[in-house]
Amino acid sequence: MKQPVWFVHGRPTVPQGPLARYRPRQPAGAAAEYVRQMTAPGDLVLDLFCQGPTFVRETVAAGRRALGININPVSLLVAGLGLEGPPDPAALNAAFTRLADSPKGDLPLRRHLEQFYRTRCPECGAEGSAEWFAWDRDGRYPYAKLVHCPRCEEPQEGPTDEADVDQARRFEPRGLAYHYGLNRAIPADHPARERAAELVALYTPRNLAALMDVVVRLEELDLDRPLRAALHGVLLSAFDRGSSLDPHGEMRPRPRLLRPPSRFLERNIWLLLEEGLAGLLRPARHTLPVRRAPTLSALLDDLTPAYVLVPSAARDVGGLLRPHSLPLILADPTRPDGVFWALCALWAGWLWDAPLARMMRPFIRRRRFEWEWHQTALQAALAAAAPLLTPDGYLVMLFVEPDGELVESACLAGCGAGYELSGWGADPETGCRLVWQPRTRERGAAPPPPEESELADLVAGLARACLEERGEPTPWPVLHTALYTGLAPVAAAHLSAFTTASRAVRRGLGRLGAELVDDEQALYWLPELDTQPPVIPLADRVEEMVRETLLSRPYWEGDEPLLTICAALDGPLTPDYSLLMLCLDSYSVVEGERWRLRAEDDPARRAEELKNLRRDLRGLGKRLGFQVGKGRGWDVRWQEDGQDVFLFVLSSTAALGRYLLRGPSIPPSARPCLVFPGGRAELLAYKLQRDPRLARVAAEGGWQFIKFRHLRRLSAEGLNRQLFETVLGLDPIVPGEGVQIPLVMGEEK
Numbered sequence: 001m002k003q004p005v006w007f008v009h010g011r012p013t014v015p016q017g018p019l020a021r022y023r024p025r026q027p028a029g030a031a032a033e034y035v036r037q038m039t040a041p042g043d044l045v046l047d048l049f050c051q052g053p054t055f056v057r058e059t060v061a062a063g064r065r066a067l068g069i070n071i072n073p074v075s076l077l078v079a080g081l082g083l084e085g086p087p088d089p090a091a092l093n094a095a096f097t098r099l100a101d102s103p104k105g106d107l108p109l110r111r112h113l114e115q116f117y118r119t120r121c122p123e124c125g126a127e128g129s130a131e132w133f134a135w136d137r138d139g140r141y142p143y144a145k146l147v148h149c150p151r152c153e154e155p156q157e158g159p160t161d162e163a164d165v166d167q168a169r170r171f172e173p174r175g176l177a178y179h180y181g182l183n184r185a186i187p188a189d190h191p192a193r194e195r196a197a198e199l200v201a202l203y204t205p206r207n208l209a210a211l212m213d214v215v216v217r218l219e220e221l222d223l224d225r226p227l228r229a230a231l232h233g234v235l236l237s238a239f240d241r242g243s244s245l246d247p248h249g250e251m252r253p254r255p256r257l258l259r260p261p262s263r264f265l266e267r268n269i270w271l272l273l274e275e276g277l278a279g280l281l282r283p284a285r286h287t288l289p290v291r292r293a294p295t296l297s298a299l300l301d302d303l304t305p306a307y308v309l310v311p312s313a314a315r316d317v318g319g320l321l322r323p324h325s326l327p328l329i330l331a332d333p334t335r336p337d338g339v340f341w342a343l344c345a346l347w348a349g350w351l352w353d354a355p356l357a358r359m360m361r362p363f364i365r366r367r368r369f370e371w372e373w374h375q376t377a378l379q380a381a382l383a384a385a386a387p388l389l390t391p392d393g394y395l396v397m398l399f400v401e402p403d404g405e406l407v408e409s410a411c412l413a414g415c416g417a418g419y420e421l422s423g424w425g426a427d428p429e430t431g432c433r434l435v436w437q438p439r440t441r442e443r444g445a446a447p448p449p450p451e452e453s454e455l456a457d458l459v460a461g462l463a464r465a466c467l468e469e470r471g472e473p474t475p476w477p478v479l480h481t482a483l484y485t486g487l488a489p490v491a492a493a494h495l496s497a498f499t500t501a502s503r504a505v506r507r508g509l510g511r512l513g514a515e516l517v518d519d520e521q522a523l524y525w526l527p528e529l530d531t532q533p534p535v536i537p538l539a540d541r542v543e544e545m546v547r548e549t550l551l552s553r554p555y556w557e558g559d560e561p562l563l564t565i566c567a568a569l570d571g572p573l574t575p576d577y578s579l580l581m582l583c584l585d586s587y588s589v590v591e592g593e594r595w596r597l598r599a600e601d602d603p604a605r606r607a608e609e610l611k612n613l614r615r616d617l618r619g620l621g622k623r624l625g626f627q628v629g630k631g632r633g634w635d636v637r638w639q640e641d642g643q644d645v646f647l648f649v650l651s652s653t654a655a656l657g658r659y660l661l662r663g664p665s666i667p668p669s670a671r672p673c674l675v676f677p678g679g680r681a682e683l684l685a686y687k688l689q690r691d692p693r694l695a696r697v698a699a700e701g702g703w704q705f706i707k708f709r710h711l712r713r714l715s716a717e718g719l720n721r722q723l724f725e726t727v728l729g730l731d732p733i734v735p736g737e738g739v740q741i742p743l744v745m746g747e748e749k
């Protein structure tokens, strides 16, 4: 088998559907590529921590079989909804109507719940329905509301009145719904009972009463599995958005604490259900049907591409599959997100009877999820999965969020669980990829774990190597991954590897003298490298590789150019997604799915163009009364009284390192100018932005960047010297502030 490409960018996507705000972004298209390279049609692929539909969908779409597991049935429900696509709208509407019509006392459920939120319009006084009430947490009363008024044309926001406060207080804090909700979540004698009670109290008595009414009525309906799953999805969104955890008057993407904000929203549960239903009925975009196998054994007995989702802890995966049955395991490790896990444990209890919900109970109690704990749990899971891999099988960890300690945990857990790293890559935008194989060589007696100061030396060496290789200030996610992939095989032997390694990293970086040179982009650099002969910055090497790649064939299909470049550049040299896309944009035209080198970038045409521009520049210089020459590294020199006044280099690329870092020296009297094609403007501006060192050198040297077409215009006009100097500076590299980075965030498929 050809060596796989270790780093596949994919495209960053935003999760869709219920609980999207808690779920990690997953790169679209990356799993598909690993599946294509590392497995054969009919093979079985495991999604070890299935948190969404992406990996499973792409695996089945590639003609393989997929098993997704997760101990969290809520995550599996969400993944399943994304895989099945929306059920038949007529059937779903009918099921929802049955729910709405199921009797509650003398009324249908819908009427009963609508009464909970009856209120008067703050504008005209007509009776309407509140979309939400805003509460004062400590005063325990609703102080504001948004009302759907039948008389006014638009929703009206305003203060609550006495009737609203009375109405809210009619719902008892420790009423029937509270006890029902608590008992469903956890039995009375369970040690986590008190903690569960705190979670149930994250709902206002009114919303809890509404939700429990819906839970009971939904359970009584006899529904097919897909319809029940769809309505569970709708209910799950209502559980999430109907709690007291969202603030009034400020945007917060998701709750970080299990405590209501001091001013929180109480949303109308019935409206949330209707919204959820409408969301499901909206025609889903790009969703291809994915075949679901009825059971795991059905999936295992038949090679037809299909998937099945099984609720199981990752560390128990050994009981589900035969040894050596998997050529590929995909793993986006679950995060130690205490808020999400506790809420899921509560909601699982509300949606399902034991045993699904029982598996989640430990997460109700665990108050603090630490990374050290994460690493231990991840290591146990990876160790359990290792025997399932075929002898040349791969474990691919892929995750988008590069911040936090996930990289550390993943590297240490992989090594600790007996894997060896085959390749890796990291990018601030599309995340981290770690490709592992089970260690085949039996290690002899393990050497004693190294001292922390030895580890710090190792870190210093790794950091220096990474920065030297890239030849440019390096984003922390890349440096961080470079350090941990190098450090983990040694540090994993320590008893408390996580703490030891992170201390060693701090000490090692300090010892080396690596500095944070740009806060916003989290760029690290080693200032002493500035005094050494500079290497070509990675950005320039990437650009040249893109140019050569495009030049080498009449056209390229789909992701081919990206994969070709990443096959050559990975690990510390992983190119960032924006840079690659800007290079491709600058040098190619896209026709359908095909990339083709731009006609104007044909080397012969560029050479001719440069020749003409040099001639124009010489002519212009003479017209303005300069002595014109060349040499000392400059294409054209304009001089006066033997002194250089303007110095020009002409380039058909946006390479900056060779002029700004390694270029000829600039006499104090002279202004250096780089003349470049307008089609490189965005790329050039991006390079200056992503490398503050280049920007500084450009500013200090007084570099002027002139587009080809601007220069042609200047030569055509009858300028005098003064006018020339004025007009020269009037063409910014790119109009407007900053650079538009062509990072297109897609939607999860």
Ligand SMILES: [Zn+2]
Pocket: 121, 122, 123, 124, 125, 126, 149, 150, 151, 152, 156
């Ligand atoms: Zn009104």
